[in-house]
Amino acid sequence: MNKVFRWQGVVAFIVLLGLLYLFSAFLLDRIVKYAIESTASQAVGAEVNVGEVSHRFSPFGFTLSKIEITDPSAPENNQLQIGSASAEVDLLPFVMGKVIIDELILDEVLFQQPRRTPGEVFRAPGETVIDQFAPEDIELPSVDEILAKSPLRTTQAAEQAQAAYQQHKDAVSQAYAALPDKAQLKEYQARLKALRETDYKDPAALVKAKQEFEQIKAQLTEEKQKFDTFQQTLSDAKADLTPKIAALRAAPGEDYDLLKGLVAGDAAAFGDITEAVFGNQARKWSDTLFSALDIVGPMLAKRKQEQQEAVRASGVFYTFNDESGLPDLLIKRARVNIKWQQQTLLSDWFNITTDHTQLGEPTRFEVRSESSPLWQHFAIDGTLSLLADGVHGQQKWQLQGVVLEQLGLSNNPKLSALLQTGLLSSNGQLTVAANALEGAGDIQLSQLTIDAQGSNKLTNAIASALNDLSLVTLRSDIAGSLTSPSFDLASDLDNQLATALTASLGSEAKAKLERLQQSLDERAAATLGPTSQGLTQWLDFETVANGDLGNLEEMLKSQMQDQLDKKKQQLKDKLTDKIFG
């Protein structure tokens, strides 16, 4: 027996396995750490750091600590920071190349935390509206500058009215000129009267008169056609010009309403006040709300892509009908413990996978929290699926009474604004269909206390108006694609500021307003005068033409039949007398 077996070989084999274990114990963690950092960095487009990785064999799993994902748009901050992540992996599916995690626990998840050193950014985020806003350029403009820069309705309406008048003026004039004048009509009238009133003794003369009568009627029909053409031309011109003149009359008033607030500031920049003051913060809120889609989606897609690349490394792996029904990656349940402003939000994720087609159901997520010192109600839920044509999903959120404190809104040298206290409520929904985003949300900021300070006349006025604000409603529209979302903000803030500024700027503003009103009226009058006169003339044409047309139609109705009947009767009587004596 000893000639065949080498029993000390068993010991050697066990020692070899021990060495393999030690190798994995010392190096596996570093390999996993490197793999996560490099893969996630590529997916996010910015530096991702993992503090420590430790693995265990029974039950098989990993624990990661201090995961930091740099915010590409603000590298000094972490977009997402995770205190610790722990996952237990099913070993048997794992040897079949499937990562099946029964439960993943993420603790101390934080958003927008400052980094010790700025993270590296590999893909620069797109320029935002905030980047374009430059309040340092804001100075009080003159009325002329406002009028020059603003897309005035008065100017537009005047141009449209003028163009319409010019377009129809010649056609109406030509159609009117083609009409028979009164003398001609009188001549027709006289000829018809003569024909009708003549006592025809000779039937041949009667027949000749009848022919002349028909000839006149044919001419009258032609004249009638000219009247019809004129009426149609005039009708078209009136239909086109009348509303444009009405719009031109109304335009100065509308422009005045629109510009009376802007008389104190630059129109273009003023429109960005909402973006400038609340845009940055609203984007941060929105980034937080959409983190689920922003972060998890691309990472999962990236993982799927890399799996395909790995297959090419050596040999070719064949796949056959998988009867297990399991996708390559499945996290059956993930509990994410989010920390925000010293409060804890628990979020639950179900069925996180890269192959929703195989799984047959989407990834679900929900974040819920009842009343806390910082909010009254907090709920986000949604679904996410990675299908052949891209990401599909939807997300709804409802936040009520979220307490805001000491929130920096604008830190521009000429306009600084700090939201000291306020309540945020928001609700909305977002749909993703084949990577295309469509959604909208309302953000209401109430019970606001803002500490704003300006450095010139205008920014002082804006600051003063901001300080008086107590309620702002922001409307956000989300569009674009998952990789390049667009986020538009609109609010009633501009109107509120406009009204407040008008009041706060006093006599100078009033003087400007008067000049503005005068300028607008002058602009409208320049076009309104000739155009209105033209329209009035057309109406006169119409009145005259309608009178003439009445005469013409009367003439057309006249008949020679009476004369013929009378003559026929005379001939009949004559014949009767001759026959019966």
Next chain:
Amino acid sequence: MALFARLLKALNSEAAPWQIALAIVLGMIIGLTPLVSVHNLLILFLVLVLRVNLAAFLASWAGFSVLALAIDPLMMMLGDSLLSAPSLQSIWTTLYNQQWARLMQFNNTLTLGSLVISLLIAPVLFVVSRLLVVQYRQRVMVYVNKLKIVQAFKASKIFSIYQKLEG
């Protein structure tokens, strides 16, 4: 040179011919198939537990690893044709759903092709190797040992260092 020294030492040792032949076969399997495979853990276990000649095993492993570089495409082609054979699909599908089989990476063209070739060659190689060892010892060993080049090689530093390392 080291490969030749190992082989010469094994052939000239007192190891039984079957020990050398089995070592060559096991070395061939581990050399031809991808190193990081579960079945190679079994080969390693057999090498350590069975009284096979380690020098012959190492020499065979090294030799067949070099050969593998040349015939890898051929082995992948075989694996590819086996895995795509319609008549074998039901077997592969059954294996695909077995965890142990997936662990063996049977569905990799190189792993399957090289393992099939290794297992087909193994019995032939065992018989031929054993026969050659016996024949070598009976007919060639005495003659070879008398050759001046072999005597010079045995007297060289490399051979003595190698012998010391082998213990």
